Amino acid sequence: MEQRFKEGERILIVLNTGENFEGDYVKGTDTRIEIDNFLHYESGNKFDTKWTFYKREICSVLRITGKKNDDTSNEKVATKTVNNNILIPRAEYERLLKMTDDYIVIKTDDKTYYDSIEKLSNFESLGVVASNCEKGRGGRIKMLVLSTWKQVFIFSFHNFRTKRFPVELADILQSHYIKKVVFNGGTLVDCLLHAYNIHMNNIYDIQISHLLLMKNSTGECREELPTIGDCLTEYFNFSSTFITAALEILKDTWEIVPVEIDKLKKISKVATYLILLKDHQMSLMMKDYDQAVEAYNNLFSKSTNYHSLEMASNQKCTKQIDDLIPCALLKPNSLKSVKYA
Incomplete structure:
Protein backbone atom coordinates (compact mmCIF):
# COMPACT_ATOMS: atom_id res chain seq x y z
CA MET A 1 0.00 0.00 0.00
CA LEU A 96 -19.58 18.10 -6.93
CA LEU A 97 -19.16 16.94 -3.33
CA LYS A 98 -19.64 20.53 -2.15
CA MET A 99 -22.64 20.96 -4.45
CA THR A 100 -24.32 17.98 -2.82
CA ASP A 101 -24.20 19.71 0.59
CA ASP A 102 -25.09 23.21 -0.66
CA TYR A 103 -28.63 22.39 -1.75
CA ILE A 104 -31.50 24.90 -1.47
CA VAL A 105 -34.72 23.69 0.17
CA ILE A 106 -38.00 25.35 -0.86
CA LYS A 107 -40.76 24.55 1.63
CA THR A 108 -43.56 26.77 0.36
CA ASP A 109 -44.48 28.99 -2.58
CA ASP A 110 -42.81 32.14 -1.27
CA LYS A 111 -40.22 34.56 -2.67
CA THR A 112 -37.49 31.90 -2.52
CA TYR A 113 -39.74 29.65 -4.59
CA TYR A 114 -40.31 32.23 -7.33
CA ASP A 115 -36.64 33.28 -7.36
CA SER A 116 -35.67 29.63 -7.80
CA ILE A 117 -38.20 29.14 -10.60
CA GLU A 118 -36.75 32.14 -12.45
CA LYS A 119 -33.22 30.72 -12.19
CA LEU A 120 -34.24 27.21 -13.24
CA SER A 121 -36.18 28.51 -16.24
CA ASN A 122 -32.96 29.86 -17.74
CA PHE A 123 -30.98 26.62 -17.82
CA GLU A 124 -30.72 24.45 -20.92
CA SER A 125 -30.63 21.18 -18.94
CA LEU A 126 -32.02 20.22 -15.54
CA GLY A 127 -31.63 16.99 -13.60
CA VAL A 128 -34.95 15.71 -12.25
CA VAL A 129 -35.52 13.38 -9.28
CA ALA A 130 -38.88 12.80 -7.58
CA SER A 131 -40.06 10.78 -4.59
CA ASN A 132 -42.94 8.28 -4.43
CA CYS A 133 -42.98 7.60 -8.18
CA GLU A 134 -42.02 3.99 -7.56
CA LYS A 135 -45.58 3.47 -6.29
CA GLY A 136 -46.87 4.00 -9.82
CA ARG A 137 -49.85 6.05 -10.87
CA GLY A 138 -51.25 6.14 -7.36
CA GLY A 139 -48.14 7.84 -5.99
CA ARG A 140 -48.09 11.46 -4.92
CA ILE A 141 -44.84 13.38 -5.22
CA LYS A 142 -43.73 14.80 -1.88
CA MET A 143 -40.21 15.85 -2.91
CA LEU A 144 -39.15 17.16 -6.32
CA VAL A 145 -35.47 17.82 -6.91
CA LEU A 146 -34.18 19.88 -9.84
CA SER A 147 -30.44 20.23 -10.38
CA THR A 148 -28.39 22.47 -12.63
CA TRP A 149 -24.70 21.89 -13.28
CA LYS A 150 -23.88 23.95 -10.18
CA GLN A 151 -26.88 23.95 -7.80
CA VAL A 152 -29.48 21.56 -6.38
CA PHE A 153 -33.02 22.77 -5.61
CA ILE A 154 -35.23 20.60 -3.37
CA PHE A 155 -38.97 21.35 -3.45
CA SER A 156 -40.76 19.93 -0.39
CA PHE A 157 -44.50 20.00 -1.10
CA HIS A 158 -45.61 19.26 2.48
CA ASN A 159 -46.46 22.88 3.34
CA PHE A 160 -47.32 24.36 -0.06
CA ARG A 161 -50.49 26.44 0.03
CA THR A 162 -51.96 24.55 -2.89
CA LYS A 163 -52.48 20.80 -2.95
CA ARG A 164 -52.20 20.82 -6.73
CA PHE A 165 -48.88 20.38 -8.48
CA PRO A 166 -47.29 23.88 -8.67
CA VAL A 167 -48.05 25.31 -12.10
CA GLU A 168 -44.63 26.96 -12.45
CA LEU A 169 -42.85 23.65 -11.92
CA ALA A 170 -45.28 21.96 -14.28
CA ASP A 171 -44.35 24.53 -16.95
CA ILE A 172 -40.66 23.68 -16.54
CA LEU A 173 -41.32 19.94 -16.81
CA GLN A 174 -43.51 20.42 -19.88
CA SER A 175 -41.16 22.86 -21.59
CA HIS A 176 -39.89 21.82 -25.02
CA TYR A 177 -36.82 24.05 -24.58
CA ILE A 178 -35.43 22.77 -21.27
CA LYS A 179 -33.97 19.27 -21.39
CA LYS A 180 -34.99 17.17 -18.40
CA VAL A 181 -32.25 14.72 -17.42
CA VAL A 182 -33.57 11.65 -15.60
CA PHE A 183 -32.43 8.15 -14.73
CA ASN A 184 -34.94 5.38 -15.47
CA GLY A 185 -37.62 8.02 -15.90
CA GLY A 186 -40.49 5.74 -16.91
CA THR A 187 -42.19 5.74 -13.50
CA LEU A 188 -41.76 9.52 -13.14
CA VAL A 189 -43.27 10.21 -16.58
CA ASP A 190 -46.14 7.81 -15.84
CA CYS A 191 -46.86 9.35 -12.42
CA LEU A 192 -46.80 12.92 -13.74
CA LEU A 193 -49.14 12.07 -16.60
CA HIS A 194 -51.75 10.02 -14.75
CA ALA A 195 -51.64 11.63 -11.32
CA TYR A 196 -51.19 15.26 -12.37
CA ASN A 197 -51.98 15.41 -16.10
CA ILE A 198 -48.45 16.73 -16.74
CA HIS A 199 -46.75 15.54 -19.92
CA MET A 200 -42.99 15.90 -19.40
CA ASN A 201 -41.24 16.84 -22.64
CA ASN A 202 -37.66 16.94 -23.95
CA ILE A 203 -36.37 14.07 -21.82
CA TYR A 204 -32.85 12.69 -21.68
CA ASP A 205 -32.73 9.32 -19.89
CA ILE A 206 -29.24 8.34 -18.71
CA GLN A 207 -30.18 4.70 -18.28
CA ILE A 208 -31.46 4.39 -21.87
CA SER A 209 -28.39 6.21 -23.22
CA HIS A 210 -26.17 3.86 -21.22
CA LEU A 211 -27.91 0.83 -22.76
CA LEU A 212 -27.62 2.38 -26.21
CA LEU A 213 -23.89 2.94 -25.85
CA MET A 214 -23.41 -0.54 -24.46
CA LYS A 215 -25.38 -2.30 -27.20
CA ASN A 216 -23.68 -0.39 -29.99
CA SER A 217 -20.29 -1.36 -28.59
CA THR A 218 -20.86 -4.96 -27.51
CA GLY A 219 -23.90 -5.94 -29.56
CA GLU A 220 -26.15 -6.60 -26.57
CA CYS A 221 -27.41 -5.20 -23.29
CA ARG A 222 -26.44 -6.70 -19.97
CA GLU A 223 -29.18 -8.62 -18.20
CA GLU A 224 -29.23 -6.37 -15.14
CA LEU A 225 -30.34 -2.78 -15.73
CA PRO A 226 -27.69 -0.29 -14.56
CA THR A 227 -28.07 2.11 -11.63
CA ILE A 228 -26.68 5.62 -11.36
CA GLY A 229 -23.89 4.12 -9.26
CA ASP A 230 -23.07 1.62 -12.01
CA CYS A 231 -22.73 4.46 -14.52
CA LEU A 232 -20.48 6.51 -12.22
CA THR A 233 -18.27 3.45 -11.76
CA GLU A 234 -18.28 2.61 -15.47
CA TYR A 235 -17.47 6.11 -16.77
CA PHE A 236 -15.45 7.67 -13.94
CA ASN A 237 -14.21 4.72 -11.84
CA PHE A 238 -16.09 5.87 -8.75
CA SER A 239 -16.45 3.43 -5.87
CA SER A 240 -19.19 0.88 -6.58
CA THR A 241 -20.88 1.91 -3.32
CA PHE A 242 -20.41 5.66 -3.79
CA ILE A 243 -24.11 6.40 -4.18
CA THR A 244 -25.74 3.17 -2.94
CA ALA A 245 -27.02 4.56 0.36
CA ALA A 246 -28.34 7.69 -1.35
CA LEU A 247 -30.39 5.71 -3.88
CA GLU A 248 -32.24 3.92 -1.10
CA ILE A 249 -33.83 7.22 -0.08
CA LEU A 250 -36.03 7.19 -3.21
CA LYS A 251 -38.08 4.39 -1.61
CA ASP A 252 -38.85 6.55 1.43
CA THR A 253 -42.44 7.73 1.92
CA TRP A 254 -41.32 11.24 2.99
CA GLU A 255 -44.35 11.55 5.27
CA ILE A 256 -42.49 12.81 8.35
CA VAL A 257 -41.79 16.55 8.61
CA PRO A 258 -39.56 18.35 9.12
CA VAL A 259 -37.46 16.29 6.75
CA GLU A 260 -34.21 15.08 8.27
CA ILE A 261 -31.00 16.66 6.96
CA ASP A 262 -29.57 13.21 6.23
CA LYS A 263 -32.46 12.51 3.84
CA LEU A 264 -32.05 15.88 2.12
CA LYS A 265 -28.34 15.22 1.59
CA LYS A 266 -29.06 11.82 0.08
CA ILE A 267 -31.67 12.96 -2.42
CA SER A 268 -29.44 15.93 -3.30
CA LYS A 269 -26.60 13.49 -4.01
CA VAL A 270 -28.76 11.51 -6.44
CA ALA A 271 -29.54 14.68 -8.41
CA THR A 272 -26.03 16.17 -8.33
CA TYR A 273 -24.46 13.76 -10.83
CA LEU A 274 -27.19 13.70 -13.50
CA ILE A 275 -25.81 16.56 -15.62
CA LEU A 276 -22.26 15.20 -15.34
CA LEU A 277 -23.41 11.81 -16.65
CA LYS A 278 -25.47 13.34 -19.45
CA ASP A 279 -22.58 15.49 -20.68
CA HIS A 280 -20.19 12.52 -20.64
CA GLN A 281 -22.58 10.30 -22.56
CA MET A 282 -23.20 13.03 -25.12
CA SER A 283 -19.45 13.37 -25.66
CA LEU A 284 -19.26 9.64 -26.38
CA MET A 285 -22.19 9.74 -28.78
CA MET A 286 -20.81 12.81 -30.52
CA LYS A 287 -17.28 11.42 -30.77
CA ASP A 288 -17.27 11.00 -34.58
CA TYR A 289 -18.81 14.43 -35.10
CA ASP A 290 -16.32 16.17 -32.80
CA GLN A 291 -13.42 14.50 -34.59
CA ALA A 292 -14.81 15.59 -37.97
CA VAL A 293 -15.11 19.22 -36.79
CA GLU A 294 -11.58 19.19 -35.38
CA ALA A 295 -10.18 17.72 -38.60
CA TYR A 296 -12.03 20.30 -40.71
CA ASN A 297 -10.69 23.18 -38.62
CA ASN A 298 -7.18 21.71 -38.90
CA LEU A 299 -7.44 21.96 -42.68
CA PHE A 300 -7.37 25.72 -42.24
CA SER A 301 -5.10 26.18 -39.25
CA LYS A 302 -2.37 23.89 -40.60
CA SER A 303 -2.44 25.13 -44.20
CA THR A 304 -0.65 28.05 -45.77
CA ASN A 305 -2.38 31.42 -45.76
CA TYR A 306 -2.94 31.18 -49.53
CA HIS A 307 -4.49 27.73 -49.30
CA SER A 308 -6.65 28.79 -46.33
CA LEU A 309 -8.07 31.75 -48.25
CA GLU A 310 -8.64 29.54 -51.30
CA MET A 311 -10.66 27.01 -49.23
CA ALA A 312 -12.68 29.80 -47.60
CA SER A 313 -13.74 31.21 -50.96
CA ASN A 314 -14.55 27.75 -52.40
CA GLN A 315 -18.11 26.79 -51.46
CA LYS A 316 -17.80 23.24 -52.77
CA CYS A 317 -17.44 20.02 -50.80
CA THR A 318 -14.05 18.87 -52.01
CA LYS A 319 -12.81 15.28 -51.71
CA GLN A 320 -10.58 16.46 -48.90
CA ILE A 321 -13.65 17.54 -46.93
CA ASP A 322 -15.63 14.46 -48.00
CA ASP A 323 -12.95 12.21 -46.53
CA LEU A 324 -13.37 13.88 -43.13
CA ILE A 325 -17.05 12.95 -42.80
CA PRO A 326 -17.45 9.54 -41.11
CA CYS A 327 -19.83 7.11 -42.77
CA ALA A 328 -20.93 5.81 -39.38
CA LEU A 329 -23.01 8.91 -38.74
CA LEU A 330 -25.12 8.15 -41.81
CA LYS A 331 -26.17 4.67 -40.67
CA PRO A 332 -28.98 3.67 -38.27
CA ASN A 333 -26.42 2.04 -35.97
CA SER A 334 -24.30 5.18 -36.03
CA LEU A 335 -22.78 4.58 -32.59
CA LYS A 336 -20.86 1.46 -33.69
CA SER A 337 -17.66 3.46 -33.65
CA VAL A 338 -18.15 4.58 -30.03
CA LYS A 339 -16.17 2.40 -27.68
CA TYR A 340 -18.01 1.87 -24.43
CA ALA A 341 -15.67 2.32 -21.48
Whole structure:
Protein backbone atom coordinates (compact mmCIF):
# COMPACT_ATOMS: atom_id res chain seq x y z
CA MET A 1 0.00 0.00 0.00
CA GLU A 2 2.77 2.44 0.87
CA GLN A 3 4.22 2.23 -2.64
CA ARG A 4 1.03 3.24 -4.42
CA PHE A 5 0.46 6.67 -2.91
CA LYS A 6 2.48 9.72 -1.96
CA GLU A 7 2.00 11.84 1.14
CA GLY A 8 -0.71 14.46 0.60
CA GLU A 9 -2.49 12.63 -2.21
CA ARG A 10 -6.25 12.62 -1.89
CA ILE A 11 -7.56 9.06 -1.78
CA LEU A 12 -10.89 7.29 -1.33
CA ILE A 13 -11.02 4.22 0.91
CA VAL A 14 -13.96 1.87 0.40
CA LEU A 15 -14.57 -0.54 3.26
CA ASN A 16 -16.03 -4.03 3.04
CA THR A 17 -19.14 -2.61 4.73
CA GLY A 18 -19.67 -0.30 1.72
CA GLU A 19 -18.69 2.88 3.62
CA ASN A 20 -16.58 5.50 1.82
CA PHE A 21 -13.87 7.60 3.47
CA GLU A 22 -12.03 10.33 1.54
CA GLY A 23 -8.87 11.83 2.99
CA ASP A 24 -5.26 12.94 2.54
CA TYR A 25 -2.81 10.03 2.45
CA VAL A 26 -0.32 10.16 5.36
CA LYS A 27 1.46 6.82 5.34
CA GLY A 28 0.89 3.10 4.99
CA THR A 29 2.30 -0.39 5.21
CA ASP A 30 1.31 -3.75 3.80
CA THR A 31 -1.36 -4.03 6.47
CA ARG A 32 -2.73 -0.52 7.01
CA ILE A 33 -3.30 2.99 5.59
CA GLU A 34 -3.41 6.23 7.55
CA ILE A 35 -5.29 9.31 6.30
CA ASP A 36 -5.85 12.84 7.55
CA ASN A 37 -8.59 15.49 7.08
CA PHE A 38 -11.11 12.89 6.03
CA LEU A 39 -14.76 12.92 4.98
CA HIS A 40 -17.26 10.14 5.65
CA TYR A 41 -19.57 10.09 2.62
CA GLU A 42 -22.52 8.29 4.16
CA SER A 43 -22.94 10.75 7.06
CA GLY A 44 -21.40 13.82 5.44
CA ASN A 45 -19.25 14.34 8.55
CA LYS A 46 -15.77 15.83 8.19
CA PHE A 47 -12.88 15.13 10.59
CA ASP A 48 -9.72 17.20 10.98
CA THR A 49 -7.85 14.26 12.48
CA LYS A 50 -5.86 11.19 11.45
CA TRP A 51 -7.44 7.77 11.11
CA THR A 52 -6.05 4.33 10.39
CA PHE A 53 -7.69 1.61 8.29
CA TYR A 54 -6.47 -1.98 8.23
CA LYS A 55 -6.18 -4.17 5.14
CA ARG A 56 -8.69 -6.71 6.42
CA GLU A 57 -11.46 -4.07 6.48
CA ILE A 58 -10.61 -2.38 3.13
CA CYS A 59 -12.38 -3.37 -0.09
CA SER A 60 -10.58 -0.94 -2.45
CA VAL A 61 -8.60 2.29 -2.52
CA LEU A 62 -8.96 4.89 -5.31
CA ARG A 63 -6.82 7.92 -6.06
CA ILE A 64 -8.52 11.29 -6.57
CA THR A 65 -6.46 12.97 -9.29
CA GLY A 66 -3.80 15.39 -8.11
CA LYS A 67 -1.95 16.06 -4.86
CA LYS A 68 -3.33 18.39 -2.23
CA ASN A 69 -0.88 21.22 -2.93
CA ASP A 70 -0.09 20.56 -6.57
CA ASP A 71 -1.56 22.44 -9.51
CA THR A 72 -2.95 19.28 -11.09
CA SER A 73 -6.67 19.93 -10.76
CA ASN A 74 -7.20 20.02 -14.53
CA GLU A 75 -5.33 16.83 -15.32
CA LYS A 76 -7.30 13.91 -16.70
CA VAL A 77 -6.21 10.33 -16.27
CA ALA A 78 -6.02 8.25 -19.43
CA THR A 79 -6.74 4.88 -17.89
CA LYS A 80 -8.32 3.56 -14.74
CA THR A 81 -6.94 0.06 -14.86
CA VAL A 82 -3.29 1.00 -14.24
CA ASN A 83 -3.51 3.95 -11.86
CA ASN A 84 -6.88 3.06 -10.30
CA ASN A 85 -7.78 6.75 -10.33
CA ILE A 86 -11.13 8.46 -10.23
CA LEU A 87 -11.44 9.77 -13.78
CA ILE A 88 -12.47 13.38 -13.32
CA PRO A 89 -10.23 16.28 -12.30
CA ARG A 90 -9.88 16.68 -8.56
CA ALA A 91 -11.28 20.24 -8.62
CA GLU A 92 -14.45 19.01 -10.35
CA TYR A 93 -14.75 16.04 -8.00
CA GLU A 94 -14.54 18.30 -4.96
CA ARG A 95 -16.95 20.81 -6.50
CA LEU A 96 -19.58 18.10 -6.93
CA LEU A 97 -19.16 16.94 -3.33
CA LYS A 98 -19.64 20.53 -2.15
CA MET A 99 -22.64 20.96 -4.45
CA THR A 100 -24.32 17.98 -2.82
CA ASP A 101 -24.20 19.71 0.59
CA ASP A 102 -25.09 23.21 -0.66
CA TYR A 103 -28.63 22.39 -1.75
CA ILE A 104 -31.50 24.90 -1.47
CA VAL A 105 -34.72 23.69 0.17
CA ILE A 106 -38.00 25.35 -0.86
CA LYS A 107 -40.76 24.55 1.63
CA THR A 108 -43.56 26.77 0.36
CA ASP A 109 -44.48 28.99 -2.58
CA ASP A 110 -42.81 32.14 -1.27
CA LYS A 111 -40.22 34.56 -2.67
CA THR A 112 -37.49 31.90 -2.52
CA TYR A 113 -39.74 29.65 -4.59
CA TYR A 114 -40.31 32.23 -7.33
CA ASP A 115 -36.64 33.28 -7.36
CA SER A 116 -35.67 29.63 -7.80
CA ILE A 117 -38.20 29.14 -10.60
CA GLU A 118 -36.75 32.14 -12.45
CA LYS A 119 -33.22 30.72 -12.19
CA LEU A 120 -34.24 27.21 -13.24
CA SER A 121 -36.18 28.51 -16.24
CA ASN A 122 -32.96 29.86 -17.74
CA PHE A 123 -30.98 26.62 -17.82
CA GLU A 124 -30.72 24.45 -20.92
CA SER A 125 -30.63 21.18 -18.94
CA LEU A 126 -32.02 20.22 -15.54
CA GLY A 127 -31.63 16.99 -13.60
CA VAL A 128 -34.95 15.71 -12.25
CA VAL A 129 -35.52 13.38 -9.28
CA ALA A 130 -38.88 12.80 -7.58
CA SER A 131 -40.06 10.78 -4.59
CA ASN A 132 -42.94 8.28 -4.43
CA CYS A 133 -42.98 7.60 -8.18
CA GLU A 134 -42.02 3.99 -7.56
CA LYS A 135 -45.58 3.47 -6.29
CA GLY A 136 -46.87 4.00 -9.82
CA ARG A 137 -49.85 6.05 -10.87
CA GLY A 138 -51.25 6.14 -7.36
CA GLY A 139 -48.14 7.84 -5.99
CA ARG A 140 -48.09 11.46 -4.92
CA ILE A 141 -44.84 13.38 -5.22
CA LYS A 142 -43.73 14.80 -1.88
CA MET A 143 -40.21 15.85 -2.91
CA LEU A 144 -39.15 17.16 -6.32
CA VAL A 145 -35.47 17.82 -6.91
CA LEU A 146 -34.18 19.88 -9.84
CA SER A 147 -30.44 20.23 -10.38
CA THR A 148 -28.39 22.47 -12.63
CA TRP A 149 -24.70 21.89 -13.28
CA LYS A 150 -23.88 23.95 -10.18
CA GLN A 151 -26.88 23.95 -7.80
CA VAL A 152 -29.48 21.56 -6.38
CA PHE A 153 -33.02 22.77 -5.61
CA ILE A 154 -35.23 20.60 -3.37
CA PHE A 155 -38.97 21.35 -3.45
CA SER A 156 -40.76 19.93 -0.39
CA PHE A 157 -44.50 20.00 -1.10
CA HIS A 158 -45.61 19.26 2.48
CA ASN A 159 -46.46 22.88 3.34
CA PHE A 160 -47.32 24.36 -0.06
CA ARG A 161 -50.49 26.44 0.03
CA THR A 162 -51.96 24.55 -2.89
CA LYS A 163 -52.48 20.80 -2.95
CA ARG A 164 -52.20 20.82 -6.73
CA PHE A 165 -48.88 20.38 -8.48
CA PRO A 166 -47.29 23.88 -8.67
CA VAL A 167 -48.05 25.31 -12.10
CA GLU A 168 -44.63 26.96 -12.45
CA LEU A 169 -42.85 23.65 -11.92
CA ALA A 170 -45.28 21.96 -14.28
CA ASP A 171 -44.35 24.53 -16.95
CA ILE A 172 -40.66 23.68 -16.54
CA LEU A 173 -41.32 19.94 -16.81
CA GLN A 174 -43.51 20.42 -19.88
CA SER A 175 -41.16 22.86 -21.59
CA HIS A 176 -39.89 21.82 -25.02
CA TYR A 177 -36.82 24.05 -24.58
CA ILE A 178 -35.43 22.77 -21.27
CA LYS A 179 -33.97 19.27 -21.39
CA LYS A 180 -34.99 17.17 -18.40
CA VAL A 181 -32.25 14.72 -17.42
CA VAL A 182 -33.57 11.65 -15.60
CA PHE A 183 -32.43 8.15 -14.73
CA ASN A 184 -34.94 5.38 -15.47
CA GLY A 185 -37.62 8.02 -15.90
CA GLY A 186 -40.49 5.74 -16.91
CA THR A 187 -42.19 5.74 -13.50
CA LEU A 188 -41.76 9.52 -13.14
CA VAL A 189 -43.27 10.21 -16.58
CA ASP A 190 -46.14 7.81 -15.84
CA CYS A 191 -46.86 9.35 -12.42
CA LEU A 192 -46.80 12.92 -13.74
CA LEU A 193 -49.14 12.07 -16.60
CA HIS A 194 -51.75 10.02 -14.75
CA ALA A 195 -51.64 11.63 -11.32
CA TYR A 196 -51.19 15.26 -12.37
CA ASN A 197 -51.98 15.41 -16.10
CA ILE A 198 -48.45 16.73 -16.74
CA HIS A 199 -46.75 15.54 -19.92
CA MET A 200 -42.99 15.90 -19.40
CA ASN A 201 -41.24 16.84 -22.64
CA ASN A 202 -37.66 16.94 -23.95
CA ILE A 203 -36.37 14.07 -21.82
CA TYR A 204 -32.85 12.69 -21.68
CA ASP A 205 -32.73 9.32 -19.89
CA ILE A 206 -29.24 8.34 -18.71
CA GLN A 207 -30.18 4.70 -18.28
CA ILE A 208 -31.46 4.39 -21.87
CA SER A 209 -28.39 6.21 -23.22
CA HIS A 210 -26.17 3.86 -21.22
CA LEU A 211 -27.91 0.83 -22.76
CA LEU A 212 -27.62 2.38 -26.21
CA LEU A 213 -23.89 2.94 -25.85
CA MET A 214 -23.41 -0.54 -24.46
CA LYS A 215 -25.38 -2.30 -27.20
CA ASN A 216 -23.68 -0.39 -29.99
CA SER A 217 -20.29 -1.36 -28.59
CA THR A 218 -20.86 -4.96 -27.51
CA GLY A 219 -23.90 -5.94 -29.56
CA GLU A 220 -26.15 -6.60 -26.57
CA CYS A 221 -27.41 -5.20 -23.29
CA ARG A 222 -26.44 -6.70 -19.97
CA GLU A 223 -29.18 -8.62 -18.20
CA GLU A 224 -29.23 -6.37 -15.14
CA LEU A 225 -30.34 -2.78 -15.73
CA PRO A 226 -27.69 -0.29 -14.56
CA THR A 227 -28.07 2.11 -11.63
CA ILE A 228 -26.68 5.62 -11.36
CA GLY A 229 -23.89 4.12 -9.26
CA ASP A 230 -23.07 1.62 -12.01
CA CYS A 231 -22.73 4.46 -14.52
CA LEU A 232 -20.48 6.51 -12.22
CA THR A 233 -18.27 3.45 -11.76
CA GLU A 234 -18.28 2.61 -15.47
CA TYR A 235 -17.47 6.11 -16.77
CA PHE A 236 -15.45 7.67 -13.94
CA ASN A 237 -14.21 4.72 -11.84
CA PHE A 238 -16.09 5.87 -8.75
CA SER A 239 -16.45 3.43 -5.87
CA SER A 240 -19.19 0.88 -6.58
CA THR A 241 -20.88 1.91 -3.32
CA PHE A 242 -20.41 5.66 -3.79
CA ILE A 243 -24.11 6.40 -4.18
CA THR A 244 -25.74 3.17 -2.94
CA ALA A 245 -27.02 4.56 0.36
CA ALA A 246 -28.34 7.69 -1.35
CA LEU A 247 -30.39 5.71 -3.88
CA GLU A 248 -32.24 3.92 -1.10
CA ILE A 249 -33.83 7.22 -0.08
CA LEU A 250 -36.03 7.19 -3.21
CA LYS A 251 -38.08 4.39 -1.61
CA ASP A 252 -38.85 6.55 1.43
CA THR A 253 -42.44 7.73 1.92
CA TRP A 254 -41.32 11.24 2.99
CA GLU A 255 -44.35 11.55 5.27
CA ILE A 256 -42.49 12.81 8.35
CA VAL A 257 -41.79 16.55 8.61
CA PRO A 258 -39.56 18.35 9.12
CA VAL A 259 -37.46 16.29 6.75
CA GLU A 260 -34.21 15.08 8.27
CA ILE A 261 -31.00 16.66 6.96
CA ASP A 262 -29.57 13.21 6.23
CA LYS A 263 -32.46 12.51 3.84
CA LEU A 264 -32.05 15.88 2.12
CA LYS A 265 -28.34 15.22 1.59
CA LYS A 266 -29.06 11.82 0.08
CA ILE A 267 -31.67 12.96 -2.42
CA SER A 268 -29.44 15.93 -3.30
CA LYS A 269 -26.60 13.49 -4.01
CA VAL A 270 -28.76 11.51 -6.44
CA ALA A 271 -29.54 14.68 -8.41
CA THR A 272 -26.03 16.17 -8.33
CA TYR A 273 -24.46 13.76 -10.83
CA LEU A 274 -27.19 13.70 -13.50
CA ILE A 275 -25.81 16.56 -15.62
CA LEU A 276 -22.26 15.20 -15.34
CA LEU A 277 -23.41 11.81 -16.65
CA LYS A 278 -25.47 13.34 -19.45
CA ASP A 279 -22.58 15.49 -20.68
CA HIS A 280 -20.19 12.52 -20.64
CA GLN A 281 -22.58 10.30 -22.56
CA MET A 282 -23.20 13.03 -25.12
CA SER A 283 -19.45 13.37 -25.66
CA LEU A 284 -19.26 9.64 -26.38
CA MET A 285 -22.19 9.74 -28.78
CA MET A 286 -20.81 12.81 -30.52
CA LYS A 287 -17.28 11.42 -30.77
CA ASP A 288 -17.27 11.00 -34.58
CA TYR A 289 -18.81 14.43 -35.10
CA ASP A 290 -16.32 16.17 -32.80
CA GLN A 291 -13.42 14.50 -34.59
CA ALA A 292 -14.81 15.59 -37.97
CA VAL A 293 -15.11 19.22 -36.79
CA GLU A 294 -11.58 19.19 -35.38
CA ALA A 295 -10.18 17.72 -38.60
CA TYR A 296 -12.03 20.30 -40.71
CA ASN A 297 -10.69 23.18 -38.62
CA ASN A 298 -7.18 21.71 -38.90
CA LEU A 299 -7.44 21.96 -42.68
CA PHE A 300 -7.37 25.72 -42.24
CA SER A 301 -5.10 26.18 -39.25
CA LYS A 302 -2.37 23.89 -40.60
CA SER A 303 -2.44 25.13 -44.20
CA THR A 304 -0.65 28.05 -45.77
CA ASN A 305 -2.38 31.42 -45.76
CA TYR A 306 -2.94 31.18 -49.53
CA HIS A 307 -4.49 27.73 -49.30
CA SER A 308 -6.65 28.79 -46.33
CA LEU A 309 -8.07 31.75 -48.25
CA GLU A 310 -8.64 29.54 -51.30
CA MET A 311 -10.66 27.01 -49.23
CA ALA A 312 -12.68 29.80 -47.60
CA SER A 313 -13.74 31.21 -50.96
CA ASN A 314 -14.55 27.75 -52.40
CA GLN A 315 -18.11 26.79 -51.46
CA LYS A 316 -17.80 23.24 -52.77
CA CYS A 317 -17.44 20.02 -50.80
CA THR A 318 -14.05 18.87 -52.01
CA LYS A 319 -12.81 15.28 -51.71
CA GLN A 320 -10.58 16.46 -48.90
CA ILE A 321 -13.65 17.54 -46.93
CA ASP A 322 -15.63 14.46 -48.00
CA ASP A 323 -12.95 12.21 -46.53
CA LEU A 324 -13.37 13.88 -43.13
CA ILE A 325 -17.05 12.95 -42.80
CA PRO A 326 -17.45 9.54 -41.11
CA CYS A 327 -19.83 7.11 -42.77
CA ALA A 328 -20.93 5.81 -39.38
CA LEU A 329 -23.01 8.91 -38.74
CA LEU A 330 -25.12 8.15 -41.81
CA LYS A 331 -26.17 4.67 -40.67
CA PRO A 332 -28.98 3.67 -38.27
CA ASN A 333 -26.42 2.04 -35.97
CA SER A 334 -24.30 5.18 -36.03
CA LEU A 335 -22.78 4.58 -32.59
CA LYS A 336 -20.86 1.46 -33.69
CA SER A 337 -17.66 3.46 -33.65
CA VAL A 338 -18.15 4.58 -30.03
CA LYS A 339 -16.17 2.40 -27.68
CA TYR A 340 -18.01 1.87 -24.43
CA ALA A 341 -15.67 2.32 -21.48
